[in-house]
Amino acid sequence: MADFDPTLYVITDAEEADEAVLLTRLEGALAGGATLAQLRDKYRGDGALLRLARRAKTLCASYGVPLIIDDRVDVALAAGADGVHVGPEDLPVAEARRLMGPGKIVGATAKTVAAARAAEGDGADYLGVGAIYPTATKVRTVITEVAVLQDICRAVRIPALAIGGLRADNLGILAGSGAAGVCVVTAVMRADRPAAAAADILRAFQNLPGNRTA
C-alpha cells in the first residue's frame, strides 16, 4: 500500500462541471494543507473523467499528496492515481483491491462495526465513516453517531476518517473519537477561499483534545 496521511482528506465537488474551477479549488485545498485528495465525479463521460483525473494527479503530485479516484477502478488505473474509494453501491472492496494491486490505496465506506471489520478484512486501507452531520452532497444520508465512529476506531487497525457536514467550527464533536482524520467536500470545495478553509479545518482537527498537534 502507498503511504498516506489521512488527517485532512479533501474530496472534489462531484457536481462541478467546470474543470478549471475544480482544479483551482483543489489546488487551494492542497495549498491549505490537505494531506489526501479524492476526485469524485457524477457528471463527466469516462474519457473526460480520465483527462481530468490525469490533471488532478499531476496537481496532487506537485504537492506530494496522493490522489484517490471515487468508484472507478479503471479510471484510477488508467490515470496512474494512487488509489480508489469504493462505497456501498460500488465495486466490492475485495474486487477493488484485487484489480488495483497491493501497491495502491483502497478506501471504503463503513457505517457499522461489522461493515468496518469486513472492509478491513477485504483489504481496505482506510474507512470513511459518516455522515456525522447532514451534508449538502448526499440527498438521503443516514446519520452515523460519533459513538459508532468510536466503536469502529476501536474495532479496526486501519485509520477511520469522519465524513459528513464537518467544518472547522463543528468538528469538536470528534474529540476522543479516535478518528484519524476528517473528510470534507463542501467546507473546502465550495468555500470562497478553499486554501484558508482547508487550513482552518486542519488546525481545528489537530487541536482537538487528545489529537496530535501540528
Place this chain on the structure above:
Amino acid sequence: MADFDPTLYVITDAEEADEAVLLTRLEGALAGGATLAQLRDKYRGDGALLRLARRAKTLCASYGVPLIIDDRVDVALAAGADGVHVGPEDLPVAEARRLMGPGKIVGATAKTVAAARAAEGDGADYLGVGAIYPTATKVRTVITEVAVLQDICRAVRIPALAIGGLRADNLGILAGSGAAGVCVVTAVMRADRPAAAAADILRAFQNLPGNRTA
C-alpha cells in the same frame, strides 16, 4: 485476443431495470443464435452491475458465447467477462487494451475511416459502425451512411459490425458492405420473442448477397 464470431452481436437494453427480465431476454437471444453478447447498463450502481455481469457471464458461457461489458473495464475485469466495448465518450481504446490485457476482446465505435483506423491501431478487435438507421436507444444519433461502413470495411483488417435500428426486414441495405455482422438491441431485446427475433436476424444477415450462408 479471445476468439469470437461477430455475426450477430446482441446488446442488452441499458434501461431494463428488472434483472430477471434482462437475463431471460438475453437467454432468448442466445438460444436464437446470438454469437456475441454485450451487457449495456446505464441504470445500476457498480455493485449491482457487477452481480448482473457475473450472472450474464455464466449464462453466455453456457452457450459458448463471449460476453462483452459496455464502457466499464473494471467491471469487465471483476466479472471475468470476455471483453469491453468503449465508445467515443468512454475510456480510450489504448487504455482499455492496456487494462484488459492482450487476451480479452476490446471493441470500439467508429463513424469515420480515420476513427476506424485509429481504433485498430490502438488495439481494437472489432468496430461497431453506425447508426445505420435511427435507433430507439440513442437520443441523438448521427446516421452513418452504408458507403462509410463500406469504406471502413476496406480500410481495416478487424471486423466491422453494422449497428443502429437494424431488423431482419431492413438489413438488406448491408448487402455488399463488407460488414462482418450486425449489432442489435431493440430488435431482439424488446421483441416479444427474443429467440425468434434473433434467429430471423441471423438468417437475414447470412442470406445477404455476398455473405456466407449458415
